[in-house]
Amino acid sequence: GMPVEQNPPALSLYEGADSGLRCNFSTTMKSVQWFQQNHRGRLITLFYLAQGTKENGRLKSTFNSKERYSTLHIKDAQLEDSGTYFCAADNNRIFFGDGTQLVVKP
Amino acid sequence: GPKVLQIPSHQIIDMGQMVTLNCDPVSNHLYFYWYKQILGQQMEFLVNFYNGKVMEKSKLFKDQFSVERPDGSYFTLKIQPTALEDSAVYFCASSLQENSDYTFGSGTRLLVI
Numbered sequence: 754g755m756p757v758e759q760n761p762p763a764l765s766l767y768e769g770a771d772s773g774l775r776c777n778f779s780t781t782m783k784s785v786q787w788f789q790q791n792h793r794g795r796l797i798t799l800f801y802l803a804q805g806t807k808e809n810g811r812l813k814s815t816f817n818s819k820e821r822y823s824t825l826h827i828k829d830a831q832l833e834d835s836g837t838y839f840c841a842a843d844n845n846r847i848f849f850g851d852g853t854q855l856v857v858k859p
Numbered sequence: 860g861p862k863v864l865q866i867p868s869h870q871i872i873d874m875g876q877m878v879t880l881n882c883d884p885v886s887n888h889l890y891f892y893w894y895k896q897i898l899g900q901q902m903e904f905l906v907n908f909y910n911g912k913v914m915e916k917s918k919l920f921k922d923q924f925s926v927e928r929p930d931g932s933y934f935t936l937k938i939q940p941t942a943l944e945d946s947a948v949y950f951c952a953s954s955l956q957e958n959s960d961y962t963f964g965s966g967t968r969l970l971v972i
Contacts, residue, residue: 841902
């Protein structure tokens, strides 16, 4: 199977809602990064994790190498959070998930 | 924070012509990468580059593609000749250690007509 399985493929939230994205890995990964790609295609790095949990404002990400998954949690969603979110995992090469298209509605 | 700059941001080129995409990586980074993203699809690895050499390339890195970083200047991706299917956004990335904590550029949107 694919090295990285990202879910959901699409997500629609109202402003102020909380939700989460998840990437499952077919094998043990060394690290994971989460990116947001905005409507212009620009790629913004959100998190880099070799293990554990990191928080930045309304975003929180967890990486569990042993259990082979990573999550990205968005709290109090805002309109500017809309975009496509990718996880990318490192196993001597970077493998990208297929992305989650997030739409935040007023 | 440190940034990777990609020049130009957009390029339109006639099929069969040569194009060079330029990437100015983070100054102390040692590893450089190109990724290709066709509209609406996922990012695909093309190549990584270290110490003046291609370390690894994917099957998407066709014979028409080449990379170099002469004298520590821009890290470039050259496509010669271009084909219609080369139309995509090309992202450059750099890292201090291999496959670790990438910094991505904003991408170059290439349209081959």
